[in-house]
Amino acid sequence: MPHDFRTNAEIIVNTNVKGEIFECNEGLSFWGGVDPKTGYIIDVHHPNHGNFLSKKFILMPTSRGSCSGSGVLLQLAQNGLAPAALIFHETEEILTLGAIVADQLFDKKVAILRLPKDIYSALAMADKAEIFENTLMFGSERIKLRELNIDTLNLNSKDQSILDGNHGAAQQIAMETICKMAAIQNAKELIDVTKGHIDGCILAHDANLIFAEKMYQLGASISIPTTINAISVNRNNWQSQGIKPDFGNKASRLADAYVKMGALPTYTCAPYLLEEIPKEHEVIGWSESNAVIYANSILGAKTQKHPDYFDLFVAMTGRAPKAGVYLSEERMPKYEISIDLPNKFDDSIWPMIGWLIGKFSPNKIPLVTGLEKTSLTGDDMKAICAAFGTTSAAPMLHINGHTPGDKLSSIQQMDKFKITREHLVTLWKDFNNADINVDLVAIGSPHASLSECRNFVKFFNGKSCSPNVKTIITIGRDVLSQAKDEGILEELERTGIQVISDICWCSITEPIFPNNTSVIMTNSGKYAHYAHGLTGRKTRFGSLEDCAKTAQSGLAKSDLPSWLSN
Numbered sequence: 001m002p003h004d005f006r007t008n009a010e011i012i013v014n015t016n017v018k019g020e021i022f023e024c025n026e027g028l029s030f031w032g033g034v035d036p037k038t039g040y041i042i043d044v045h046h047p048n049h050g051n052f053l054s055k056k057f058i059l060m061p062t063s064r065g066s067c068s069g070s071g072v073l074l075q076l077a078q079n080g081l082a083p084a085a086l087i088f089h090e091t092e093e094i095l096t097l098g099a100i101v102a103d104q105l106f107d108k109k110v111a112i113l114r115l116p117k118d119i120y121s122a123l124a125m126a127d128k129a130e131i132f133e134n135t136l137m138f139g140s141e142r143i144k145l146r147e148l149n150i151d152t153l154n155l156n157s158k159d160q161s162i163l164d165g166n167h168g169a170a171q172q173i174a175m176e177t178i179c180k181m182a183a184i185q186n187a188k189e190l191i192d193v194t195k196g197h198i199d200g201c202i203l204a205h206d207a208n209l210i211f212a213e214k215m216y217q218l219g220a221s222i223s224i225p226t227t228i229n230a231i232s233v234n235r236n237n238w239q240s241q242g243i244k245p246d247f248g249n250k251a252s253r254l255a256d257a258y259v260k261m262g263a264l265p266t267y268t269c270a271p272y273l274l275e276e277i278p279k280e281h282e283v284i285g286w287s288e289s290n291a292v293i294y295a296n297s298i299l300g301a302k303t304q305k306h307p308d309y310f311d312l313f314v315a316m317t318g319r320a321p322k323a324g325v326y327l328s329e330e331r332m333p334k335y336e337i338s339i340d341l342p343n344k345f346d347d348s349i350w351p352m353i354g355w356l357i358g359k360f361s362p363n364k365i366p367l368v369t370g371l372e373k374t375s376l377t378g379d380d381m382k383a384i385c386a387a388f389g390t391t392s393a394a395p396m397l398h399i400n401g402h403t404p405g406d407k408l409s410s411i412q413q414m415d416k417f418k419i420t421r422e423h424l425v426t427l428w429k430d431f432n433n434a435d436i437n438v439d440l441v442a443i444g445s446p447h448a449s450l451s452e453c454r455n456f457v458k459f460f461n462g463k464s465c466s467p468n469v470k471t472i473i474t475i476g477r478d479v480l481s482q483a484k485d486e487g488i489l490e491e492l493e494r495t496g497i498q499v500i501s502d503i504c505w506c507s508i509t510e511p512i513f514p515n516n517t518s519v520i521m522t523n524s525g526k527y528a529h530y531a532h533g534l535t536g537r538k539t540r541f542g543s544l545e546d547c548a549k550t551a552q553s554g555l556a557k558s559d560l561p562s563w564l565s566n
Contacts, residue, residue, distance in 0.1 A: 008116055011134060011145040012184060013099045015109035018130035019084035021123065021138075022056045024048050027362055027393055029065020030095060032506070032530035036075035036205050039082075042533035045430070054081040057129050059120065062090040062363055064393040067199050067287040070098030070307040075207035077108035085111035085131060089120035090363060092393075093181065097307035100180055104173065105214060114184075119143055150179040154189045159319065170220035174313035181310060182321035191322040193303075195278055196226035196315035197271050198263050199287035200308030202507040203232040203251040211309055212257035222262030225276075226315040229288050230269040230447065230474070230504040231255045234512075242511040263315070267502040268476030270382065270447040272299060275478065280404055285320050287311035289389035290382070290446045290526065296396035298381045300404030302326050305395040325365075325395050331405070333367035333398050335360075336416045341370055342424075344563045347380065348543040351525025352427050353419065354384035358391030360417045365394045367414065372401035379452055386446050387525030425564055431528040434519040434538030436558045441465075441551040442520050443544070444474035445505035445527035450482050452544065453499075457491045459548035465496035470514045471551040473497060474504045497551070506530065521550045 026047055028034070033043035039054035054076070063069055073095050076082040082102075086095050092114070102108040111131055115123065122141065123129060129138040136143040161167065162175040182190060200208050232251035233243055259265050266274060271286070272294045278284050280300035286292050287306045295301045304324045306314055314320045325331050337357050342349075357366055376384075376399070388397055398405060443456060453473065465471045473492065475483070480501045483489040492499050500512065505527045513535065520531055521540040528541045540556035550556045559565065 009143050010114045012112040015111050016132050017084045019057045023124045024060040027064035030069035030072040031066035036072050044532045057085045058083040059087045062092040068308050069094040071208050073098030074102050075205035077102040082110045087113040089117045094307040097310045101309050150183045168219045170218035174316045185321045185323035187321035187323035189322050190319040193285035195284040197286040199229045209254045216257045220261050222315045224318045226263045227266040227271045228263040232507045234502045268447050269504050285314035290386035293385040293389050334364040335366045336414045337366045338418045339370035340420045346543040350380045350383040351387040354387030355525045356419050358388040366397050368399045390529040431541035436556045438519045438521040439517040440520045441471040442522045445524040447476045459545045460495045465551045466554040468554045471497045473499050477501050523547050
């Protein structure tokens, strides 16, 4: 007989399916981590790199990394390469949302289960499993699965009217999905949000375009001020940059679909660099992992890390599940990570520290200590947040003495971990796994700030880029305008640096990305993590000044930086 409902084993997207068991002991970002064209894991930093996920029962504690993982799962489903089932034992929203959208809008089924740890562990020991008529079967086990129930959610009259279909098909789809995600997050009600940020506007695959145009055709309309992320082409100039018309037109259609729905054409992955930014305690609905983490951690605003596609639903309704870090009690740290800071260092330390914080706190909000006497710039914070978002599923972190809600070290007894020089050395070597001959210097992942542009010019000191090195900075339109007004843009271009707006390194494709590139140099922990999986090229990593020197000489440092070697 099947086990009864007391197991709390839950099926969120239901389908009858069978397959082999494959366990990932570590969370995986599907964006930058799984190739939607093949179904293989391409994240070289993940312990299961190279494994095939399609048609299998994939177990992992939860996902991590980019909000765009939902789009990758939808594309895998469109390609017939999705896992048969995704099974978690912790709360997971990004891949879950992708499966809900695949089912609800496109009738593509990927089973999503959330299991108690004991059943999850038992399943991980099996070779094969099957889901049939709300029952999970493996070995001699028969586990009855509880279906998602949204009836307990307390909706106001307008929410209910939207859910009943009185405001059109698009609004109804949005509210249905919001209610499902609220049930997954154990929310009792919805909350108003004042600003949105759309992430799923990169043409990484056709699924993003298919989704956006379908929602627009159904009548979707954004109801709150909403910015839009970096896209896949320089929207107004791609025709002169050698972009193939098919790709350029599709990428433009994708961006235009969101603008037609009411999004502002900001085209930046760093919306916190815009003039109008969220205030402390403001409740917003953002996607894009680095932006969410920066908004929560540095600005003190409140937003869940909304998956791609869900960000549109939130922007359409101005409503989100009242759960997670929208709740003050859920913003408290659960884990302390202390930094054994070297006596001397350069700005390359911050993305490495962010990456390591996420590595050692993959699912919990951490409190970072050891930096209380250190000055941190906005660029330092940006680097920390972006790198943290590649290795952690958490939507925020606290840096004691620097971020809103600081001085938290005495609030409770927490598990502790110390990041030492040895951790930094190991990571520096991991990031620097390529030949020292560099073909491409990549700055702006996330988009470069005005101060980063100023400093990059300063490090050239009147010199020019080597003719053998392509050097590109990606920035938002807002920063581009400021750089032009200050004369910085002219100085950058005089040195041979190409400055491009609207796109960023996570979305650049050939020929903007030079096809003869073998080695990339970057100061971004985010791009150092994702570049190999996205481009097939290896990386060198260093400070902003290191990148400037490499752009001039074509050679990266072969040894550890002096501050790490001493």
